[in-house]
Amino acid sequence: MNTLASRNSNTLWCSVLVETLVQEGLRHVVVSPGSRSTALTVAFVAHEAVNVIPVLDERSAGFFALGLARRSHQAVVLVCTSGSAAAHYLPAIIEAHESGGALIVISADRPPELRDCASGQTIDQHKLFGNYASWFHELALPEANLGLLRYLRQTMRQAWRRAATRGPVHLNAPFRDPLPPLCDDGASAKVAAQIQADFFQYDTELRTTEASLRLHQRITTTRGVMIAGPAQTVDAAHYVERIAALARATGWPILADVLSPLRQATPAGITLITSYDTILRNDTLARDLTPRFVIALESWPTSKVLRQWLESSQAEMLMISPRAGSRDAIHGKTREITAAATALVIDGAAPADPSYVNAWRDSEQRVRGALDHWFEKNPSLIFEGRVAWLLGKHAPDGSAVCVANSMPVRDLEYFWSSSNRGLEVYSSRGGNGIDGTLSTAIGVAHESGRPTFLLTGDLAFLHDSNGLMLAKELSGNLTVIVINNDGGGIFEHLPISQFEPPFERYFATPQSVDLGALCAAHKVDFERVDGWPALLDVINNPSASGLRVREVATDRKADAALRKRLFRDAAKTK
Numbered sequence: 001m002n003t004l005a006s007r008n009s010n011t012l013w014c015s016v017l018v019e020t021l022v023q024e025g026l027r028h029v030v031v032s033p034g035s036r037s038t039a040l041t042v043a044f045v046a047h048e049a050v051n052v053i054p055v056l057d058e059r060s061a062g063f064f065a066l067g068l069a070r071r072s073h074q075a076v077v078l079v080c081t082s083g084s085a086a087a088h089y090l091p092a093i094i095e096a097h098e099s100g101g102a103l104i105v106i107s108a109d110r111p112p113e114l115r116d117c118a119s120g121q122t123i124d125q126h127k128l129f130g131n132y133a134s135w136f137h138e139l140a141l142p143e144a145n146l147g148l149l150r151y152l153r154q155t156m157r158q159a160w161r162r163a164a165t166r167g168p169v170h171l172n173a174p175f176r177d178p179l180p181p182l183c184d185d186g187a188s189a190k191v192a193a194q195i196q197a198d199f200f201q202y203d204t205e206l207r208t209t210e211a212s213l214r215l216h217q218r219i220t221t222t223r224g225v226m227i228a229g230p231a232q233t234v235d236a237a238h239y240v241e242r243i244a245a246l247a248r249a250t251g252w253p254i255l256a257d258v259l260s261p262l263r264q265a266t267p268a269g270i271t272l273i274t275s276y277d278t279i280l281r282n283d284t285l286a287r288d289l290t291p292r293f294v295i296a297l298e299s300w301p302t303s304k305v306l307r308q309w310l311e312s313s314q315a316e317m318l319m320i321s322p323r324a325g326s327r328d329a330i331h332g333k334t335r336e337i338t339a340a341a342t343a344l345v346i347d348g349a350a351p352a353d354p355s356y357v358n359a360w361r362d363s364e365q366r367v368r369g370a371l372d373h374w375f376e377k378n379p380s381l382i383f384e385g386r387v388a389w390l391l392g393k394h395a396p397d398g399s400a401v402c403v404a405n406s407m408p409v410r411d412l413e414y415f416w417s418s419s420n421r422g423l424e425v426y427s428s429r430g431g432n433g434i435d436g437t438l439s440t441a442i443g444v445a446h447e448s449g450r451p452t453f454l455l456t457g458d459l460a461f462l463h464d465s466n467g468l469m470l471a472k473e474l475s476g477n478l479t480v481i482v483i484n485n486d487g488g489g490i491f492e493h494l495p496i497s498q499f500e501p502p503f504e505r506y507f508a509t510p511q512s513v514d515l516g517a518l519c520a521a522h523k524v525d526f527e528r529v530d531g532w533p534a535l536l537d538v539i540n541n542p543s544a545s546g547l548r549v550r551e552v553a554t555d556r557k558a559d560a561a562l563r564k565r566l567f568r569d570a571a572k573t574k
Contacts, residue, residue, distance in 0.1 A: 005046065006144075006192035008184040010175055013142030014043035016149050016195075020156040021104075022049050023200045025074055030065040032058045034081020036121070037108035038179040039142075041079060051447075053473050057466040058085050062092025063436025064470055066101045067443020070426060071400070073234045075102035075163040082109045083121035086128055086170075091435040096168045097132040098430025099299070100232055100323060103168040104159055105129075111141055111174045125172050134166035135159070139173045144188040149195070166324075215339055217295075217318065219349035223356050224252045224293035224315075227306070230259035230429050231298040231341070240265050242342040243297065247271070250295075251352030253360040257301035258412045259425050266418040273360055274418050275367040275570075277303040282571040285363055289356070291315045297341040298322075299429065300329055302413045320344055368417055370570040375415075379532065383562055384483045384554040385411045386532065387455060391481075392416035394539045395423060396451045402426045402441035404456035405434050406490040408483065412455070414563075434460035438467030438480065442547070445478040451542035452477060458484040462511055468522035471547040479542045480549045481535075485556035486510040492560035508556070519549050528553070 004019065005011040017040075018026075029044045029052045031037070044052050055061035058080055065076040080086050086107035096103050109115075110122050127136045137155060140148055155171075163169040226247060233239040244267040247254050253271040256262040266272050273279075280286045286309055296319040300307060310317075311330040320337045321327045328334040375389050388411035391401060401423060403409045409427045416425075426444050428436070437460040445452035461482045483489075487508035497503055504510070519526035525548040529535045538550050 004192045004195060005043065005181065006189040007181045008178060009142045009144040009188050010039040010179065011043065011181045012144055012188045012192055013149070013152065014039045015046075016152055017156055018043045018047050018050070019200055020153045021077065021160060022047060024157060024160040026077060026160070027051060027074060028053070028065070028068050028072070029077045029079060030055055030061045030068070031079040032056060032061050032081070032085060034085060034108065035179060036082040036110065036175060037079050037106075039175060039181070040106060040108060040173065042181055044077075044079065053446075055473070056469055058088035059091060059436065060439040060464065060466045060470065062089040062103070063095075063439035063464070064443040064446075064467070065103055066092050066096055066428075066436070067402075067426070067440040068446055069096075069102045069443075070100075070232055070440075071444045071446075071448055073232075075104055075160055077104045077106060079106050080108065081121070082107070082125070083123055086125060087123075090129060090132070091431070091433065093129045093132045093168045093170075095428045095430045095433070095435070097134070099230070099428060100430070101168065102163040104163050105133075105168065105170045107170065107172050109138075109172050109174045111176045127170075129168070129170050133168050133170040135162045136170045136172070139171055141174050141176060144191040146191055146194055149191070153199070215320070215337060215344045216347050217344060218347045219250055219293070221293040222350050222353040223291055224250060224295070224352070225291045225360075226250070226252050226254045227294060227296040227301065227310075228254050228256040228260040228262045229296065229298040229301050230257055230427070231261060233261055236261040236265065236424070239342060240267055244270050246295070246344060246346055249346035250349045251357060252295075253357060255301070255306065256418070257303075258409070258416050259302070259427055259429065260298070261424075263416070263418050264423045264425065265420055271357055271361050271364075272418055273364045274416070275364055275371065275414075277305045277414055278367050278371065278567050278571050279363045280305050280309045281567050285571070289359060289363070294318070295344075296320070296327075299327065302409055302429065367570050371415060371566070372417065374566060374570070382554055384485060384489070384552070384559050385415050385563065385566075387481060387483060387535065387552060388412045389415040390532070390536060390539055391453060391455060392419070394536060395421075395453060396540070396542065397421040398423070399451040399453060399542070400424045400426065400444055400448060402437075402444055402452070402454040404437045404454070404460040405429070405432050406457055406460065406488065408455045408457055408460075410490070414567075434463050436464050436467070437461065438464040439470060441480070442467060442470045442474055442478055445474060445476040447475050449476065452479070453539070453542065454478060454480045456480065456482055457489060458482055458486065458511065458513075458515070459488050459509065461515070462513055465518060468519065468524055468547075471522060471524050474547055477543040477545050478547050479538060480547065481538070482515060482549060482551045483554055484515065484551050485554045485559065486512065487556055489556045489559060492556055493563070497560075515549065515551050524549055526551070
C-alpha cells in the first residue's frame with residue numbers, strides 16, 4: 001500500500017479514496033484541470049498504480065474514458081472541478097448508460113456554505129446526470145476522522161461495484177480550503193497513523209458467476225432465427241462458443257450484427273447470415289423467410305430493414321440482455337429477460353425445417369457473393385462503401401476497428417463479411433450519436449498494443465475535433481480514415497433529400513473545413529489518400545505509434561444513388 005498523504009484533512013481523505021479504488025482494481029483516471037478538484041488530482045497522480053491522463057475538454061475526456069473502459073472492461077474514473085465542467089460529461093454518460101460503460105465521475109464542488117449565494121464557479125451539481133447515472137451520492141466533507149474514513153472506504157467500494165455492474169456512477173465531492181497540500185497542525189497525520197494495512201483488506205469478489213445462473217428454454221417450433229446484436233465481451237472466444245452452441249442446439253440461422261463477436265470469429269457448424277439487410281430488401285424473400293420464433297441477444301442490430309421485418313412478422317420473441325429495462329423497440333410478442341446471453345441453455349428443440357435453413361443459407365451465399373463480386377469487378381470506382389469493405393478484408397489480424405455512427409457503421413453492416421481473424425469492432429450504438437467519435441477511438445487505442453483504426457465521416461470527425469488534443473497522450477496507435485463527402489451522407493437516404501431548399505444547408509450541412517490545416521494545428525500526421533492502392537497500403541500498414549489521419553474524398557450524392565442500385569441488384573432473386 002502507498003503511504004497515505006496526511007498533510008491536511010483533504011489530502012488524507014483523497015488518499016483513502018484513491019487507495020480504496022486501487023484495491024478494487026482501478027488503473028486509469030482521466031482528469032480535467034481545475035482548482036476545486038486539486039486534492040483529488042494530486043492524490044491520483046501520487047499513486048504509482050494509477051495512470052492519470054490530463055484532458056482539457058471534459059466532453060472529449062468523457063468519451064476518451066468511455067473508450068478506455070470498453071477496451072479494458074474496467075471502470076475508469078473521471079475527475080473535474082466545480083461549476084459547469086461536469087455538465088460536459090453528459091453525452092458520454094448517456095452513451096455509457098445506453099450501450100454499457102463503467103464510468104465513475106467525481107465532480108469536485110464547493111462546500112454547502114458557498115452554494116446558492118453567487119459564489120464563483122458554482123452550480124447545483126446534485127443529480128446532474130438525472131437517470132443516466134445508475135447511482136448518485138454526495139460525499140461528506142473531508143474530515144480527519146477514522147469513522148468517516150471508514151464511511152468513505154465503503155462508499156468508494158460501492159461506487160466501483162455499481163459502475164461495474166449497472167453503469168455510470170456520479171459522486172459529488174465538496175471541499176473546503178485549503179485545496180493544495182498545505183500542512184495542518186498535525187491532526188491529520190495522527191489519524192493517518194491509526195490506519196493499518198488491513199484497513200483496505202477485504203473480499204473484493206462479489207460477482208455472480210455464469211455457472212450460478214442458467215436460463216432453460218425448450219424450443220418447439222421448426223422455423224426460427226437467432227439475432228446476435230452488438231455485444232461487448234471480456235472473453236470473445238467463450239461468448240462465441242456459447243452462442244454457437246445455442247445455434248447448433250436449435251439448428252437455426254444466426255443473423256449477426258457487425259458489432260457482434262460472431263461476425264469476427266465464426267465457428268464451424270452454424271449458419272451465419274451477414275447480408276440480411278440486403279436479403280430482406282427483396283419483398284418475396286422477406287415474406288418467404290418470415291420466422292415463427294426469434295431469439296434476440298444483447299441489443300438491436302444496426303439494420304432498420306431487419307427491425308421492420310421482425311415487427312411485421314409478429315413472431316414470438318425471447319429477448320435476453322444483461323442491461324436492465326425494456327429492449328423491445330418493436331413492441332412485439334416478446335418475453336424479455338435481464339441476464340447474460342451466455343446463460344441461455346436450450347434443453348431440447350424440434351428439428352429445424354431444412355428448407356427454411358437452406359433458403360437462408362442460399363440467400364446469404366448469393367447476396368454476399370454478389371456484393372463481393374461487385375467490389376472486385378469495379379476496382380477503381382470511387383465509392384465510400386469500398387472503404388468499409390477493404391477494412392473488413394485487409395485490416396491486420398487482431399485489429400480493433402472503431403466506426404462512427406450514421407453511414408460508416410451502416411456500410412460496415414452492409415459490406416463487412418464474416419472472418420476468423422480476431423478483429424474487434426467498436427461503435428457507440430447506445431445513443432447512436434456522433435458525439436465523441438474520435439475521443440472514444442483514442443480511448444480504445446490507448447495502451448491496447450494492437451493496430452487500431454477509426455472509420456468516420458467528416459461531420460463526426462469535426463464534431464469531436466478537440467479530440468485531436470489527445471494525440472500527445474496516446475500510448476498506442478490509431479489510424480483515422482475520414483470519408484470526406486462534404487456533409488452528412490446519411491441524410492441523402494432520407495425523404496427530406498428530395499426537398500431543396502432546405503436540404504443542403506440545413507440537413508447535409510457541408511462544412512468545407514481544411515482537414516489538413518486542422519490536423520497541422522495539432523501537429524497530427526495527415527495525408528489525403530488518392531486511389532484505392534494507396535488506401536490499401538494505409539490499411540495493410542497501420543501506424544506503428546501515435547495518431548495519424550488519412551482523408552478519402554467521395555461524392556455524397558453519387559454514393560447514395562450507387563448504394564440503392566447495388567442493394568436492388570444484389571437482392572434480386574435468381
